[in-house]
Amino acid sequence: MLQDDTSLNKTALIGSGGLDSVCLAYRLAAKGKLAMFISFDYGQRHKKELHFARQCADALGVPFFLADISTIGGQLTGSALTDKNVAVPDGHYAEATMKQTIVPNRNAIFLAIAFGIAAAHELDSVAIAVHSGDHFVYPDCRPDFLALFNQMETKSLEGAVRLYAPYVDKNKAAIVADGVKYKVPFAATWSCYKGEEKHCGRCGTCVERREAFYLAGVADPTLYADPDFWLTCIESEQ
Template sequence: MKTIVICSGGLDSVSLAHKVAAEHELVGLLSFDYGQRHRKELDFAAACAARLGVPHQTIDIREIGRHLSGSALTDDVDVPDGHYAEETMKVTVVPNRNAIMLAIAFGVAAAGKADAVATAVHGGDHFVYPDCRPGFIDAFQTMQAHALEGYADVMLHAPYVNVSKAEIVADGARNGTPFAETWSCYKGGERHCGRCGTCVERREAFHLAGVEDPTEYDDPDFWAAATSAFSAEEVK
């Protein structure tokens, strides 16, 4: 199955790229520059493509991103600290981001005669992002079947949509993913901050998976307190 992977350069999508390379025919990685503050992640996507020996394209949609205002990922809004699944993390939503990226990716796949587009959305995303949930994935596939009817038959491959981040770490380890060569932190500093939602989720995932975390964090211990605080709120 000739597959294009949407790769941000993060742990999930790089793990997915390695998974697809091992199980299918990886024909390229596709990234998007939407004006994200942590755009250094794109360098990690490029490095992943080079490592796997496939083409890498970065599509510039910054003009679109400029109109999707109000998110801490694109605007001058503080990225909150804490557990990824907390209500405060909704400030990191970029409206319709996945739908826009997937629509472009499906066009690229159809034009290039690929069989599938793979995306690394996962179960942990369901709390915050409506365009990462199984209902969206199923509906998008149905929509694309109509949009490309008679021209191309492209499948949406989302193998992580119902699994946890810890399971992605375990899967990535099985496929030889070099986790140190991935970027998650939304703050985009020199090192992972260790405090934002994606850093907390990343650190927690390695812990739960029983896999050594090679990431350098400015605050490597914050995740434990953030996770405990979130769990305590969930019990109430």
């Protein structure tokens, strides 16, 4: 698994249209290494993120591919992201309730598809924007999982495609700082799991987003329905 981009050439990015993946897209594009933007419709509640994914690919002038796996997502029940019977929990990512947002095997599914597409298009890497803040909640965002997945694909594709995860040991504030460096239009990203008109400001990913801008010392252009809820969450974690 790569965390340094010096050996990359042509990269397929797994992108949701969220803050992290858009920042990584701009980083790769600035270095002339972004070849394709791959997004997934897995029946997610916040499907509006896909609009921002396509918008990012268009802005950077790279091909956009939307993989429709919504029929698979429909079988991944029990998650607040794919099951309308499960409410999206409010609060900080460090709270145990955030595990309700786990979609079983999601990154393994995304990565397997992306590696196949990258190999078919003769690209040399697949990029994913997971970061250290994901580790507590999501097992398939942790360094050991990514290293083993990369090892598996090395066997499957005989080393033709490698995994690039530059943020895996960094927090979201560092990603915001990276976004500033590469002139990311932060307002043109979507994080909220509820997928309503505005970011709710209350779900785990909204709270994390709000906190990241604060810790990075960067003005947050996001419109939140509840812009101050994050402060309550941060205070409760201290």
